[in-house]
Amino acid sequence: MSHWPEQPNDIIIKWIKDHSSSLIVADFGCGDARLAKSVKNKVFSFDLISNDPSVIACDMSKTPLDSASVDVAVFCLSLMGTNFPSYLQEANRVLKPKFDPTTGGAEPGKFVKAICELGFTSISKDFSNKMFILFYFKKKEKQISKDVTWPELKPCMYKRR
Numbered sequence: 166m167s168h169w170p171e172q173p174n175d176i177i178i179k180w181i182k183d184h185s186s187s188l189i190v191a192d193f194g195c196g197d198a199r200l201a202k203s204v205k206n207k208v209f210s211f212d213l214i215s216n217d218p219s220v221i222a223c224d225m226s227k228t229p230l231d232s233a234s235v236d237v238a239v240f241c242l243s244l245m246g247t248n249f250p251s252y253l254q255e256a257n258r259v260l261k262p263k264f265d266p267t268t269g270g271a272e273p274g275k276f277v278k279a280i281c282e283l284g285f286t287s288i289s290k291d292f293s294n295k296m297f298i299l300f301y302f303k304k305k306e307k308q309i310s311k312d313v314t315w316p317e318l319k320p321c322m323y324k325r326r
């Protein structure tokens with residue numbers, strides 16, 4: 166990552182700074198909580214291990230947040246577990262419903278389509294970075310069923326460079 170021309174966390178921090186500081190953020194798999202330390206917003210930082218009092222140690226599939234209590238859910242390089250649909254389901258639970266009919270129905274790539282089936286709406290995709298793609302989603306207004314059948318998504322295979 167140190168060789169990447171741009172860090173995804175920096176782009177997310179900029180996105181949050183460009184929006185309202187009143188937005189409540191949940192950082193799923195926050196690492197050292199750099200995001201929380203870089204913005205004025207209230208940020209709930211979650212990671213399996215906490216070396217910082219601001220980081221809540223938990224499995225991000227079961228956070229202590231109330232349902233419909235945050236505006237933004239961030240997964241920055243943290244959708245690595247094989248049970249990642251449960252992380253997205255948790256994000257769906259804690260996000261406040263925000264329905265914007267003008268941003269629905271984005272171009273259906275396979276990944277985007279699968280995420281949408283988990284209860285999210287794709288807002289946009291940013292291919293401008295060489296090493297990663299940024300996907301923007303909003304929670305769908307309709308709550309997803311607990312009996313949802315998870316779409317098939319293949320795990321990421323890291324290549325030696």
Ligand SMILES: C[S@@+](CC[C@H](N)C(=O)[O-])C[C@H]1O[C@@H](n2cnc3c(N)ncnc32)[C@H](O)[C@@H]1O
Nearest residue numbers: 174194195196211212213223224225241242243
């Ligand atoms: C590659 S690091 C990214 C850290 C940070 N988001 C960043 O961009 O600098 C992935 C982080 O996700 C955390 N993580 C992975 N699975 C998790 C889980 N099930 N619950 C909580 N944290 C998890 C790891 O402990 C690790 O700190």
